[in-house]
Amino acid sequence: MRKIQSLLLFFLLVVVTTVLAQTIPLPEHPRPDFERTQWQNLNGVWQFEFDSLDQGVSKKWNEGTAAFTHKITVPFPWGSQLSGVKDKADIAWYKREITINPEWKNKKTFLTIGASDWETTVWLDGKLLGTHQGGYTPFSFELTENLKYGQSQKLVVRADDKRRDFTLYGKQGYGNARGIWQTVYVEARGKEYVEAVHFTPDIDKNQVTVTAYLPTEAKVDTKLSVSIKTSSTPIIKEVTIPKGKDKFIFSIAIPQAHLWSLEDPYLYEAEVKRGDDAVKTYFGMRKVSVVNLPGTEFPYVAINNKPIYLQLTLDQSYHPEGFYTFPNDEFMRKEIELAKSIGLNGIRPHIKSEIPRKLYWADK
Numbered sequence: 137m138r139k140i141q142s143l144l145l146f147f148l149l150v151v152v153t154t155v156l157a158q159t160i161p162l163p164e165h166p167r168p169d170f171e172r173t174q175w176q177n178l179n180g181v182w183q184f185e186f187d188s189l190d191q192g193v194s195k196k197w198n199e200g201t202a203a204f205t206h207k208i209t210v211p212f213p214w215g216s217q218l219s220g221v222k223d224k225a226d227i228a229w230y231k232r233e234i235t236i237n238p239e240w241k242n243k244k245t246f247l248t249i250g251a252s253d254w255e256t257t258v259w260l261d262g263k264l265l266g267t268h269q270g271g272y273t274p275f276s277f278e279l280t281e282n283l284k285y286g287q288s289q290k291l292v293v294r295a296d297d298k299r300r301d302f303t304l305y306g307k308q309g310y311g312n313a314r315g316i317w318q319t320v321y322v323e324a325r326g327k328e329y330v331e332a333v334h335f336t337p338d339i340d341k342n343q344v345t346v347t348a349y350l351p352t353e354a355k356v357d358t359k360l361s362v363s364i365k366t367s368s369t370p371i372i373k374e375v376t377i378p379k380g381k382d383k384f385i386f387s388i389a390i391p392q393a394h395l396w397s398l399e400d401p402y403l404y405e406a407e408v409k410r411g412d413d414a415v416k417t418y419f420g421m422r423k424v425s426v427v428n429l430p431g432t433e434f435p436y437v438a439i440n441n442k443p444i445y446l447q448l449t450l451d452q453s454y455h456p457e458g459f460y461t462f463p464n465d466e467f468m469r470k471e472i473e474l475a476k477s478i479g480l481n482g483i484r485p486h487i488k489s490e491i492p493r494k495l496y497w498a499d500k
Contacts, residue, residue: 161209161218164465166250166319167274168496170332171416174240174324178247178291182232184208188225192294197229199262200290204231210320211250213313217457228315230293236322238285243324243412245283247291248276250318250492251460254303255296261289271303271313272489279322304487310452311459318461318491326413328358331382333408335419339395339440343387344419346373348408350382358410362388365405395440396420398481403499420499448482449475453490460488468494 160180165171185197185204195202208214208221208230215223236245249256253271257264265277283289295315332349348360357376364371377384394402403418427438436443451471455462462468468491475483483498 161463162211162319162461162465162493164493166321167492169417169492169499172323172325172414173416174237174243176234176237176322178232178234178320178322179210181207182210182230184214184221184231185229186225187227187229187294190227192227192229196262197231198257198259198264198292198294200231200259200292204229211316211318212458212461213253213317214315215312216459216461218461218463219458223312223314226298226314227294227296230295230316232291233288234291234322235288236279236283236285237324240324241285242327244327244329245279245322245324246276247279247320247322248274249293249316249320250274252293252295252316252318253297253314254300256316257294257296259290259292262292271297274318310454311456313460317459326411328411329413330360330408330410330415333415333417335406335417337390337393337419337421337423339393339421339423342391342393343389344421345385345387347383347385348377350377350384350410353380353382355379360384361409363407363409364388364390367394390421393421396422397440398444401500418499444481446482447480448484449480451475451483451485453485453488453494460491462491462494465493469497472497 160177162179163177165175183204184206185192186206192198206221208219210230212219214221214228247258247265251272251274252268255267255269256275257267258277259265260279260282263282265279265282268275293316297314329351330348331351334347336345336347338345346362354377356379359374359376361372361374371388371390373386373388375384375386390404396402401420403420405416405418408415408417423440425438425441426435427441427443428434429436429443437446438444454460455467457463471494
């Protein structure tokens with residue numbers, strides 16, 4: 137009987153987990169190239185209100201107590217079918233409750249918005265976290281000092297997409313993406329964390345150059361380690377970033393490198409650690425250069441020193457129901473697979489930078 141009860145409980149947990157995952161659009165981590173283990177996806181239904189007269193600030197909507205009359209599905213831009221709301225104003229407000237896991241107490245907690253068009257301001261329980269300008273790049277605000285772990289708190293976002301002479305709008309009539317249009321999430325970072333990391337492969341020297349970025353200059357000499365997964369023994373490199381530096385460059389030997397190619401897009405999985413912070417990432421050992429076609433003076437693009445005839449197409453990177461935002465991860469993967477299936481060896485995204493998950497599938 138106990139075995140049966142355990143099996144039923146397990147089955148129920150699987151069903152509940154599956155249902156919850158299906159109610160969150162784009163539930164996958166948005167950055168496979170820079171992923172921490174402790175994170176929470178905030179996509180889904182948020183309370184929403186247009187602010188055509190720009191009175192929300194004076195009416196203290198930022199405190200999170202005002203009643204909003206609409207609901208929107210994040211991260212689809214307002215005006216798109218998948219968002220659930222029509223485009224009725226240049227300014228709009230989002231609101232939802234969040235609860236941060238008490239296990240994150242000894243870490244630093246950040247809110248990240250993948251992209252929001254154009255000026256985005258965020259409050260937590262009425263306290264200003266910050267403002268970001270720009271419609272295509274991710275930005276983060278730290279929540280740590282304002283958190284009440286394990287308790288519900290009010291997260292409020294104001295998106296101002298008024299017309300400005302120096303910003304771009306829409307995609308040639310395909311649909312005007314406004315407000316939040318990429319995944320929103322919170323994550324726990326170490327007290328001393330890594331801001332970013334970049335890998336530059338050199339297949340001719342069988343090595344990769346690593347550029348590590350810190351959020352601020354190191355107060356003391358700080359250790360950083362990189363572990364690279366291989367088919368046999370992992371490659372581990374430990375370095376010391378000197379006091380006063382917020383950027384450090386070093387190289388790691390990759391003996392008998394497994395090259396990334398169009399036929400074999402092999403990726404090296406890596407983990408970067410600094411103190412109590414750990415980030416999962418990846419890179420490919422690949423070279424893109426220009427060489428003459430053998431026996432001629434015709435310059436050709438080369439991959440891994442071999443000339444390749446480019447067969448590319450323009451990619452509007454647009455979805456009729458989500459505008460800039462694709463309905464799910466499978467759709468992005470299929471776009472890459474379909475491009476390859478008709479003989480293409482590359483696609484050129486149009487006008488804007490591409491969504492990180494789609495770039496991931498191109499790498500993969």
